[in-house]
Amino acid sequence: MDSLLDQRSALRFLACGSVDDGKSTLIGRLIADSTGLLDDQRANLEEDSRRFGTVAGGVDFALLLDGLEAEREQGITIDVAHRFFSTPRRAFAVADAPGHQQFTRNMATGASNADLAVLLVDIRNGLVEQARRHAAIAALLGIRHVVVAVNKIDLVDFSERRFRCIERAFDAFARPLAFRSVTVIPVSARNGDNVVQRSVRTPWYDGPSLLHCLETIDVRATVDNAPLRFPVQWVNRPDASFRGFAGTVMSGSVSVGAPVAVAGSGRITRVERIVSFDGDLADAAAGRAVTLTLTDEIDIVRGDLLIDPRLRPTVTRQFAADLVWLGDTPAQPRQSFLLKIGTTTVPATLTRIVDRLELEALSRTAGDALDLNAIGRVWIETAVPVAFDPYAENRATGGFILIDRATLRTAAAGLAVENLAAATNVHPQTGQVTPARRAAMKGQRPLVLWLTGLPGAGKSTIADLVERKLVEHGRQTMLLDGDNLRQGINSDLGFDNASRAENVRRVGEIARLMTEAGLIAIVALVSPFRADRLRAASLLPDGSFVEIFVDTPMEVCRQRDTKGLHALADKGRLSNLTGRGQPYEPPEQPALVLRTTELSAEQAADRVVALVQGRV
């Protein structure tokens, strides 16, 4: 007897395709013809076919699968169904995913635990949008083998030309998806052609039948080669003398005496015993549930990840991920969730929605929201560091879910992509042309003139005059005005404290690039926080950052109100204006203070130019 417990030979596959392509019929036919229906099942099927069937006078194999009353009445499949059947060669578990566009989430669910996808295509409709979406989701979720069942071949008189046309279209579409194998088979689910036996009606087709293909394909994944990953599920402490860590080896293997590390803390210890109900083991491979005891007493709790210390996962608070959005309400930047990865659950924030994956074209477009069934790249920040591997390298440790904090429903399936913090894997490149050489060519010393002050203090006006005067003196300059940058590179940022900090960080980085190009950068930016300005200064060589305080009292800014912001704040329509709703921290030791109540803009600019001429 063949059993799913026999992991070596079992195949878990996903069946997907558009509505009415005949997917349920195909799977029903596959099960019925390969294993034979049991007598009571056949009797029920025949009765159901008379009551609900869509095949006049015949047996409707789809009714074997469509279990829920609602979908029998509507004649559609509305949820993932799991079927099991076996032949003498192999045991099969089928996840039957629905074809409706709004049910992409079920498709992703089925794909997450499958090794192969059977994609149904109606030969009369060709490779429709749904089929392309399903192929793309299967690839994204890590399925590496696909079988395209080109169905209803009987309805086009077994036309080879029509079949080859779809075969070519799929091949062209799927190339960037990097499937390890693609098998395209002409079938008739209703009549059984090429489902279990090769059909005599497609003499031009020399490939395998669907069942033969499923029975023989080798889908052994690379998890065996992946490094040890063991999420601790439970700390087993029956009494004071025993402290073990229970869980399942998700990838790699563990053996007695081998060094293991705790991903989060980095602490290294060794495996003392591998405890099981049937006695201690010498080693345990991926898929095995065991309890480990360790040689050192180190702090380990549920949620920790034990790893191979030589091949460590990423441990970070900030990372990029692709999300399959499953929630009814769209994803919003800065939204807060619970993130569950492995056996740990931590608070997390969507810091940014980067783009959206267009599945039909396999391209990415900019976007700042994700709605139900959309897939897109996001940035995530967690409250405490989490450990992961990129999903493309390890499905077991790269997949996570986001849980809505209010409804406690699953809002998204996530696929970890890369660490965003501190760019640990990026090594700086140094070129032949140095910043000093660029500066020398321009005959000047690069500087950053950083004008800080309240909104309406006169920073932009003074900066503009400074640049004009420097250019007149033959200096090469670049003006970086906060308001202008907020319309371009910083257009995604708001006015909360985190966004203001990011705004200043980016402007600081840009100013640094300008100085490396040999330019004098003039920055006009409120930059209300000392720490942010200090960080910008720290990017530059000593003496290159010139902090200039445009000192205008609040009352004067309010009277001038060149941008009408104070008028808005007076009407209560602007709550976060610096100096009113928001704090401003003046510089402690600026290089220059410009009191605009005592100086005209021209005079202030002249002071700045004088300072610069003394330094370049």
Next chain:
Amino acid sequence: MLYSGGKDSSVLLHLARKAFYPARPPFPFLHIATGWDFRELLEHRDRIASAHRLDLLVHANDDATRAGINPFTTETGEYSRLMLTETLRQALDRYGFDVAIGGGRRDEEKSRAKERIFSRRAPGHVWNPRDQQPELWRTFNLRLAPGETMRAFPLSNWTEADIWAYIQAETIPIVPLYFASERRVLQRGASWIAVDDHRLRLGADDRVETRRVRFRTLGCWPLTGAHDSSAADVAAIIAEIGTARLSERQGRLVDGARHASMERKKREGYF
């Protein structure tokens, strides 16, 4: 953890003992009794519970029994609702359990095929098939809102064949009712009903005979059909179901009562 002494329960208990070893399973075991359980099954249940020192709770719907609800004259669907569904709900409420672990499998019945491994129940234990969480990888969302409860089905992806293969591989003790033996039975439709005690009401034409039969599943004895068999050990059972012409739950008179009856029962809170 639900524990009835049947084959799926036995596998579930075995897995729990293995998973928590060397500790013992850190939860109580609950049997929903109807008063019409096979005597042998109850004996087996008590024997196993005492051997493994299980914290065994037995709950029955005494009100329904006093009201005269019985498997002979009460309509089968109503009997099952009162004695199983309602009793289970009462027990979960009485003990305040937030998660109940059961041995349900997706291959048993069509509507079970869409059941989640972790199945959320709204307050009142109601199953809404449209409000089930997607289950990706092995990363399950286990958060419950106030009043919600969870049913967990660790054997979801096992088949009947897997159950028997595992029982054989692990030599798990099984109640002898699964093995063929000479039993006193009565014909009801296409199957044989065991005469387990004197409460069976015999009609004028009923003839009790002794036949070599076994049970494929075990429910209330008056509602569970036996079939002719000579399979007297696990290996023979495995060989028998490999060539069976009927599916597993066919012997359950409760299931056939109405179309999609399992789905209806589940919506009301049946396991």
